[in-house]
Amino acid sequence: MKIGCPKEIKPQEFRVGMTPDAAREAVAHGHTVLVETKAGIGAGFSDADYAGAGATILATADEVFAQADMIVKVKEPQAVERKRLRPGQVLFTYLHLAPDPEQTHDLLASGATCIAYETVTDARGGLPLLAPMSEVAGRLAPQVGAWTLQKANGGSGTLLGGVPGVAPANVVIVGGGVVGTAAARVAVGMGARVTVLDRSVPRLSYLDDIFHGQLVTQYSSAGALAQLLPTADMVIGAVLIPGAAAPRLVTRAQLKSMKPGSALVDVAIDQGGCFETSRATTHQDPIYEVDGIMHYCVANMPGAVARTSTQALGNATMPFMLALADKGWKKACAEDKHLLAGLNVHAGKLTYDAVGVALGLPVISAAEALAI
DSSP, rough: EEEEEEOOOSSTTOOOSHEEEEEEEETTTOOEEETTTTTTTGGGGHHHHHHTTTTTSSSSSHHHHHHEEEESSSOOOOOOHHHTTTEEEEEEEEEOOOTOOHHHHHHHHOOOEEEEGGGGGOTOOOOOOHHHHHHHHHHHHHHHHHHHHHHHGGGGOOOOOOBTTOOOOEEEEESHHHHHHHHHHHHHHTTOOEEEEEEEEEHHHHHHHHHSHHHHHHHHHHHHHHGGGGSEEEEEOOOOTTTTTOOBBOOOHHTTTSOTOEEEGGGGGGGSSSTTTTOOOOSSSOEEEEETTEOOBTTGGGGGGGHHHHHHHHHHHHHHHHHHHHHHHHHHHHHHHHHHTTTTETTTTTTTTTHHHTOOOOOOOOHHHHHO
């Protein structure tokens, strides 16, 4: 199979879909790897690194898309990239279709087979291709939130860990999954007073155990969050519903109950955001203010640490990428129900229920798609 890896074109996106190590593995399996020139430069990988791994370097993205049987990316394809897709071609990347009707309609029109990293599952009910980026985004959230709280950036001027004689900041993390746990690890390490909300009592018990009482766990409800907002210096939204739009947890009216200059960090912004006042921003212009509350809503947070993110994502996607290349998408998905769960679009049909519900579009089952 010819596997194509174009350079990411979303603003301030420095990650790349394949590492040189992944390219080397694919070549060893007998496949041809086509990499757009300078695709990996933002993550610290040169064309020579890819060439040394056996990949072929192409001058333009048009050539990569035209020649490849499967496109491996990081971010959802932008409008110009969607026009390059064709029937029978496989796209393997993050899609986040639920809050993005324009992308969904373009992918349906393309006729391509689109497999989304974020809906591939594992035997434990986890999301193995979302987890590494959730780890990165979670660990970044308290860092960027601490930066947002600085006075020069519009924040309240509160130091997350405080100093002797001055109380640390109160950090509320909504969601105790992979993102929330990673965020708690860093926030606790920075000396903040941390409260984690979650609706799974076993998960709260797990967090209480691994953090040895260094944070407060609380069962999540609208009332519990409303009680915590007036004293919170930072709220990190870390709630994810696989493949669906994120729930709205904090309303605009509730911002008035918060301290001026407090920070909202919305890690769920790729899925539409979990605060009513969230709107996607970029690394170039990451924060904005609504009713005196600072919002950090960068839609591709892991892109800020592109090398770590690329390596972590590459480790997770490699076995699935090789299965798709070795067997073809139909056989690979037929043999692996967890990979089949990643199928979102095929031959002009939507195949993921949560996206259909979010966008009001008809859906066929992934099993039905295998027969097309």
